[in-house]
Amino acid sequence: MIDHVIAVLVAIIPVFLVVFIGLCLRRFKVVGNGVDRGLTSLLLNVLMPCFIFYNIVGSEVASDLGKVLQMAAIGGGVVVLSLAIVYLLAPSLGLSRGEGRRSFTVGAGIQNYGFMAVPLLISLFDDKELLATLFLHNLGVELAVYSVGIMILVGKLSLNPKYFLNGPVVAVIVGILINLTGLADSIPSPIGATIHNLGVTAIPLSLIMVGMAIAEILPEIRFSFKISSLGILFRLLLLPSVMLGVAYILPVDPAVKRVLLIQAAMPAALFSIVLARHYGAKPAMVAEVAIVTNVLSFLTMPVVVVVGSKLLGI
Numbered sequence: 001m002i003d004h005v006i007a008v009l010v011a012i013i014p015v016f017l018v019v020f021i022g023l024c025l026r027r028f029k030v031v032g033n034g035v036d037r038g039l040t041s042l043l044l045n046v047l048m049p050c051f052i053f054y055n056i057v058g059s060e061v062a063s064d065l066g067k068v069l070q071m072a073a074i075g076g077g078v079v080v081l082s083l084a085i086v087y088l089l090a091p092s093l094g095l096s097r098g099e100g101r102r103s104f105t106v107g108a109g110i111q112n113y114g115f116m117a118v119p120l121l122i123s124l125f126d127d128k129e130l131l132a133t134l135f136l137h138n139l140g141v142e143l144a145v146y147s148v149g150i151m152i153l154v155g156k157l158s159l160n161p162k163y164f165l166n167g168p169v170v171a172v173i174v175g176i177l178i179n180l181t182g183l184a185d186s187i188p189s190p191i192g193a194t195i196h197n198l199g200v201t202a203i204p205l206s207l208i209m210v211g212m213a214i215a216e217i218l219p220e221i222r223f224s225f226k227i228s229s230l231g232i233l234f235r236l237l238l239l240p241s242v243m244l245g246v247a248y249i250l251p252v253d254p255a256v257k258r259v260l261l262i263q264a265a266m267p268a269a270l271f272s273i274v275l276a277r278h279y280g281a282k283p284a285m286v287a288e289v290a291i292v293t294n295v296l297s298f299l300t301m302p303v304v305v306v307v308g309s310k311l312l313g314i
Helices: 002-027 034-057 065-093 101-109 117-123 128-154 168-180 191-201 202-220 225-249 252-265 273-279 284-310
Strands: none
Touching: 002 284, 034 128, 034 168, 034 191, 034 202, 065 117, 065 128, 065 191, 065 225, 101 128, 101 225, 101 273, 101 284, 117 128, 117 202, 117 252, 128 168, 128 252, 128 273, 168 225, 191 284, 202 284, 225 252, 225 284, 252 284, 273 284
């Protein structure tokens, strides 16, 4: 048991160290906030799509339309289930209409499914097929976030298809189409190498940007025991249990269970803060949930991974 916890800690410590470097870069003004918009655009429109595309093209799991649909359905379904649980239980815990129910639902209901999950999956398993499985899962998550998540934030049924056309989603879809048409082997090696070289920079840059975002938001937050404790209850205790239960019940192969295991261990998504700001919700509340759960996940992540591994038999 101790050996497994140490192994998980060894895998996640580098992730948190890079995040901490990003925090220090912003805190000590080594990198000013004037570059944030450009770096975000570079990451989401070039570097992350290259990373995803490189790992999707040629993948066996991303060449099987049935598995593609299965993983997207699982990813989206789990997020919708998580949002529904938080939204329905929040009023009984003191978060009704006008008190941040919608903001808290999105803040606690969406896990950090990409920026932190990718390096942890690489550290623990180092399997390209698992990365492809994760990106198919995340395709479903993106669809759920930009539909159900946004509808919860704005408080009405509204759907804008343009939100689905972001770099990572397009990279997954193009990669799948190349696989299904048998063109994966036709990509010239110089182009493949260029895509790879750009892609390998995505994860460290994304983690640094997470650290810078934390440093930027931290002074704005007025922490409250109620919101912080509810965030911990939902995001680090209740929802991981639900996700592990789903992974245990579903008749899927071990690769899918490993992806769901890593997703269950994730804290709240920092990107939810951006969504809350854009849609006029309560970004400070969302930020509080994100900050508290990301900090405490250093302690809870090894427990979830070790216990979940034994439960799922992987």
